[in-house]
Amino acid sequence: MNVFESQAQAQNVDKDRRQYILSFVSYISGTVILLYGLPHLMSGNVALASLLLGTSLTFLLTVAYYHRTGDIDLACKIEAVLVVGFVLALIYHGGHENTALYWIFPFPVILFGLLGVRNALIGNTLVLLAIAVMLFTPDWIHAEYRPEETTRFFASLVIMVIAAGINDFFRERSHHKMSALQLSREQQANTDPLTRLPNRRFIDASLEPRLNQTPDEFLPLGVVMCDIDHFKQLNDQFGHQAGDDVLKEVARLFRKTLRRQDVACRTGGEEFLIFLPRTELTDVHIVAEKVRAKLANTVFPIRGTPHRVTASFGTAVCHSSGELSATVEYADEQLYNAKKAGRNRVV
Template sequence: MLNEFNFEELKATDRLPSPSGIALKMLELTSRDNASLEDLAHLIQADPALTSRLLKFANSALIAPRRPIVAIQDAVIRIGMGGVRNLVLGLSLVGKYRGGACRNFNYERYWAGSLAMAVALSFLSHRNRIIAPEETFTLGLLADIGRLALATVWPKEYARCLEKAGSDEIAGATGRSPLLNLERKHFAIDQEKLTVLLLADWGLPEIFRDALAHSKEPASASDTRTQILARQIAFARTITAWCLAQARDEHLPALEWHASNHELDQDSLPDFLEEVETAWHAWGKVIEVRTDLPPEFPPKEQAGATGRSPLLQSMPGLDIVLVDDDPVLLAKLSKQLQKADHRVRTCRDGREALKMILENPPQLVVTDWTMQPVDGLTLSRNLRRSSLGPHLYLIMLTANESEDDLVEAFEAGIDDYVTKPINLKVLLARIRASQRIAALQVELAKERTELEHKAKELSLANRKLEQLANTDLLTGLPNRRYAQQRLQQELAATHRYARPLGIMILDLDHFKSINDSLGHTAGDQVLQHAAQTMQKALRASDVLCRWGGEEFLAIVPNADLAATGKLAERLRRHLLSHQPTELTLKRPVTVSIGLGACPPARDLEQLLHLADEALYRAKEKGRNRIETA
């Protein structure tokens, strides 16, 4: 299907899930040719929590070191630069996206499922070491990142899709679902394709992306590394569903079927599942992901979503932080403000208050001036300098009424003041003024949200229009217009990064005779069948387009002429062995293929000319064959 329409544009909006902090520094470090394990270890040691988690991983049963690893340098050497990089990438996303604005998306359940997938896949790869377990742990953690991306970029729209699809899919769900169709309809992309694009953008190995794409297809008997990993992913999904299920017995038939393909009999399967589950709970504590999930209930409506402007309602109570070093006054004021329907938290000094406010911002801060070690004036200045500054309302409690003192207080950032001893009626009157400001801020935030929502709807409409403009309606493949644009992009990348690019021009053999003998409806069926069949033979990173008539064009990034030829042969054989069953044809559907590559081609015109010339030679030599110019 369409795989990267506007992906670069979507990245530019800065709304897609992205690693943060130390993970970004690590991605930058490992992209350098001169990066060393010592540099990597030094960077990790700057984060004690990350250091602890990597040491825990290095000493786990998955790595099975001969002696305990206590130094981060040893852990980096044992796991490897690529393994550490990918693991930190995954862990950073867990920390950054624990919650979000998508109402019907169960964030706790999503991460619990992703962690179960990571543990299950790493245990399976430990049994059959196609890929190192430390690498597959990351793959499992990010195997469904496309769902989180959709919930992050379009929270309201995706909430409606989840509601319409019937439920929030868990990470262990198998098979195609109504949700995927809704995603493609609304966003011109689905979670599976977006996952592959994100993994490619973050530099994860190509075998990960190909295996993910194949894992949703019927199990293949092939023993290539990609197919074995794909079967491990499919089994790990079933184990994940079992971990998250309330009624686990329902999953046993599927588990037993997968187990038989991984040298696990019915007697050893329960022990294996128990081992995975124990590790899942242990890792949940290490990276702070909840694994003891309660049963799912329908999502609650968002508080205050009445559809009416807050200014037209009776003004709601405020979230207030009350700061005073007098415990008696603090208790008395807190009780009186709570009686007035406000939600109050208390602190006894400015330092503690600053930490509390920054961690969980209130709407109003009421602070005494004279406190130790940090007074109210210093607290006000620090708050105004922070990112919360424009959104807080500050009231100072003070016994100072001199003109100079009050000027200093207002310059420090306060909005109002109340003199001591405190008159409760005066304080409540001043607070009502802050309530009106808070109500205006809520109204403005609502208007801003509505504008953002309309902008997103417009963006989606534009994506759908561009999808239609770039799609061949018969086959669902990208059309010639898209193929030419994409080829220009890939050629630019080829020249910039000095990497090869291959293309194939494919022509269905004897297609005219199908139209002449069976009619154009049958011809359309053959084109649709050939498009779907050929696409399955390609890698996840390859792009198959309808070039025109019975001709197709495949773009094969990062592949020279030899690699493109091997892929073309796989495609030719796959089409030959998968014939349309609903038609009675005089001869099997086959394809002739002409190859081109850059280098030796220098530009788009020469690349297409070489492939077209090779296709002509393939037709001349008898069809159902591959030729190069």
């Protein structure tokens, strides 16, 4: 669960960053381009006015699409294509008195913001190749740039792309390291140090909030309360180290026996809670019985002497995200009934 939460948190941060860049390009850049396009429309420069006004309009339509659908990935891809198209069209046309090259420098940074390091490197490389062809085969374009102007501009643009790529690469790397550090701290706080199973804090801090947020992933949620039989006697007879060794072996048995989607937690000295997502009561009994039988048939070498350990199990099923606490309490009552009925059984 913690892995999912950490990934979700990182994705939310990245989504916010891309949303701000998308809004900046659409609203700020779109408005600036619009303000430059209107005078050209009034002066009769239809080609340049159409390029500027059309770009401004498509920027605004893209951000409107995002606000309507919430699809940040597609909106950023559309915006990136529009930026590239605008850059190449502006270089081809030349802009007002061949000043187009002054407006090109922001585009590498914008692509990195919209697409991420890998996709932006590919996109920027392709755009650089297209620009090189346009600038160094001047007969192919409408604009007329001076040779010394094009060479210096292109060299500066390459440096800009490299610098922006290095900056975003290490920004992403730093972000991933911080996310991994946060995940490690959360795992340590939510993990029982002896058995390496999730602890009570995991249930309160991770499982229950996740159940409330996405109940369809869990419900019906099988709940199994497990308690090792006569554990105090084992501790008194063989010592606490032997008891700790048994707990670790029981945890290892849980990991081997339970299904991949199931979660076993240590909630007390010899008490465990097992959660079985999307499992009805009949199957909860089957899983619990499988664990009980496996444990009862396992030989624990304690101080060189073979020893068998059994456990009692109480079962219940949670059908609503608001019923988890009540379901755990009922499973605990069932556990008491299992012990009262003679232990080493599933109720």
